Amino acid sequence: MKLTTAGESHGKALVGIIEGLPSNLPVDIDLINQYLALRQSGYGRGGRQKIERDKIEILSGVRNRLTLGSPLAFEIVNRDYENWKPYMAPEGADVTQKRLTKVRPGHADLTGVMKYDQTDARNILERASARETAVRVAAGAIAMCYLKELGVSVSGYVKCVCGIEDKNEYSFEELAAAKSQPLFMLDPAIQQKAMSLIDELREAGDTAGGIVEIRIKGLKSGFGSCMQYTTKLDAILASALMSVQAIKGVEVGMGFGVAYNRGSAVHDEIYLKDGRYVRSRNNAGGIEGGMSNGEEIVLRAAMKPIPTLMKGLHTVDYATGQPATAAAERSDVAAICACEVILESVAAFAIADVISGRLGGDNLREVKERYSRLS
Numbered sequence: 029m030k031l032t033t034a035g036e037s038h039g040k041a042l043v044g045i046i047e048g049l050p051s052n053l054p055v056d057i058d059l060i061n062q063y064l065a066l067r068q069s070g071y072g073r074g075g076r077q078k079i080e081r082d083k084i085e086i087l088s089g090v091r092n093r094l095t096l097g098s099p100l101a102f103e104i105v106n107r108d109y110e111n112w113k114p115y116m117a118p119e120g121a122d123v124t125q126k127r128l129t130k131v132r133p134g135h136a137d138l139t140g141v142m143k144y145d146q147t148d149a150r151n152i153l154e155r156a157s158a159r160e161t162a163v164r165v166a167a168g169a170i171a172m173c174y175l176k177e178l179g180v181s182v183s184g185y186v187k188c189v190c191g192i193e194d195k196n197e198y199s200f201e202e203l204a205a206a207k208s209q210p211l212f213m214l215d216p217a218i219q220q221k222a223m224s225l226i227d228e229l230r231e232a233g234d235t236a237g238g239i240v241e242i243r244i245k246g247l248k249s250g251f252g253s254c255m256q257y258t259t260k261l262d263a264i265l266a267s268a269l270m271s272v273q274a275i276k277g278v279e280v281g282m283g284f285g286v287a288y289n290r291g292s293a294v295h296d297e298i299y300l301k302d303g304r305y306v307r308s309r310n311n312a313g314g315i316e317g318g319m320s321n322g323e324e325i326v327l328r329a330a331m332k333p334i335p336t337l338m339k340g341l342h343t344v345d346y347a348t349g350q351p352a353t354a355a356a357e358r359s360d361v362a363a364i365c366a367c368e369v370i371l372e373s374v375a376a377f378a379i380a381d382v383i384s385g386r387l388g389g390d391n392l393r394e395v396k397e398r399y400s401r402l403s
């Protein structure tokens with residue numbers, strides 16, 4: 029399975045093409061739009077989300093809500109394009125306007141203008157923007173339709189906002205409550221503190237990142253491989269999560285904790301119970317030797333604070349070489365809820381890809397038969 033994305037943040041539309049879906053897969057358009065709306069939600073988001081009403085428009089590959097096995101192409105229109113058309117139109121635009129040369133620390137601006145031989149960081153940030161993730165959420169929701177057919181589900185919640193951390197453990201079922209919360213957090217008191225901090229940061233013109241936990245339930249053992257480094261499931265998932273804008277760290281299971289504990293406190297002991305292998309706990313996060321071991325897959329990712337700070341950080345104006353305050357017109361204070369939805373989506377897509385890589389299958393019946401034969 030392969031996803032190609034295209035589109036600029038203030039261009040006409042965001043576009044995605046998915047290749048490799050089996051035929052006859054039911055595509056739940058309401059679910060896709062629900063995920064797109066969730067990506068726009070959450071406490072701490074900025075002005076852009078008041079303009080956009082992200083909705084998928086499927087252009088090919090689906091007939092009467094079932095996939096055809098052909099490339100599935102779709103678009104998500106940028107409503108803000110109407111305001112940006114004079115400055116963004118491919119057919120001709122006034123590029124003297126909306127120029128950005130006071131490059132933002134932490135954003136793609138500076139390295140991008142140098143690499144692509146530009147004088148206007150607008151030509152970089154439009155594509156580097158996290159708006160691109162709308163496409164990945166739509167594709168992830170389609171991957172969830174595929175996973176649902178096999179009894180695999182993906183969920184998650186926000187564990188930490190700018191150092192305010194929920195250290196509780198939750199069952200997979202408990203995670204479902206997160207999405208109805210303003211910050212997708214599960215402890216009301218901790219969430220309240222995090223919301224107050226976001227208010228403070230908004231006043232101060234500052235931003236916040238956080239930690240998201242993603243869990244995958246129902247995946248049978250043996251997905252991924254120990255035979256070649258490129259096929260290790262943890263490497264594939266870490267790459268998927270790290271590919272999301274603003275992610276600076278990924279953990280699997282106990283993650284960095286493994287470095288602080290002895291072997292007997294880290295490894296999950298194995299028992300045979302009623303003819304099935306079970307483990308004493310799940311520090312491995314459902315992956316051993318680069319393969320799923322049948323336990324829940326547990327991933328965590330750290331999101332850096334949004335690099336557009338309304339108060340502006342020290343920078344250099346690329347046009348003049350003079351010291352400057354970094355550009356800021358509008359920004360999210362925190363986009364951790366969006367990040368949670370995006371991480372679920374990219375994890376779902378990566379797992380669907382690994383399953384389809386192992387099972388093949390031109391049509392859904394073949395895929396389901398092959399999956400059901402696995403123990």
Ligand code: EPS
Nearest residue numbers: 037074076156157158159334358359360
């Ligand atoms: C985003 C839209 C953008 C930003 C954000 C993501 O809107 P605008 O730039 O028009 O205000 O809110 O972009 C970034 C975080 C970024 O780094 O560029 C969206 O729809 O998710």
